[in-house]
């Protein structure tokens with residue numbers, strides 16, 4: 001058993017009432033969406049809500065399980081900035097407006113292939129995201145580390161040998177896939193633009209720090225591993 005206090009979750013950063021309420025709330029949202037699944041003429045919105053609720057639960061769970069010293073009430077990543085909340089609200093608004101005015105397009109069989117592809121991206125995105133958090137373990141942090149701490153080692157194995165930034169790649173394709181799945185053309189392009197801009201800047205900044213921490217080791221890793229986000233080398 002690991003008794004090193006540096007690896008333990010800090011109780012003052014994890015108010016148990018808040019953690020329990022948040023997890024319960026996410027479970028209720030998931031459960032309501034699941035119960036509505038067979039009752040609606042289009043199931044994509046309920047599956048999207050289940051995927052969103054599952055995503056936020058897994059963010060806390062994988063941090064708590066594999067990176068416990070860094071877990072805190074914000075690890076659910078529910079308050080991920082105004083743009084993030086606005087993006088999901090826009091997706092819901094677009095979906096419902098189009099469902100109201102162009103119902104036949106939203107439930108048409110002609111677009112099934114796009115939806116299947118979107119669902120596939122959503123699923124693969126979630127697998128990349130969670131696997132990255134599990135693989136990186138203590139080297140992972142929701143906030144970019146600006147100084148090198150001794151527990152932070154360079155991770156290049158497992159999913160990090162497939163993509164240099166698997167958690168970002170996963171999040172990128174998850175979000176793009178969700179808009180294909182919802183058949184939301186406006187949010188599809190909006191998400192694509194916002195996410196690409198966000199991740200290209202974040203990766204540039206994160207890598208400048210990683211190079212200062214790991215020097216040639218990171219440069220070698222970078223030279224042989226792609227990001228799997230289009231046009232981000």
Ligand SMILES: C[S@@+](CC[C@H](N)C(=O)[O-])C[C@H]1O[C@@H](n2cnc3c(N)ncnc32)[C@H](O)[C@@H]1O
Nearest residue numbers: 132139141142144145153154155165166167168
């Ligand atoms: C939110 S995590 C994202 C990790 C990675 N960019 C990804 O997408 O899987 C950010 C932290 O991970 C660290 N990090 C990124 N790539 C890493 C790697 N290959 N090995 C160790 N730490 C890494 C960064 O220093 C930063 O503090």
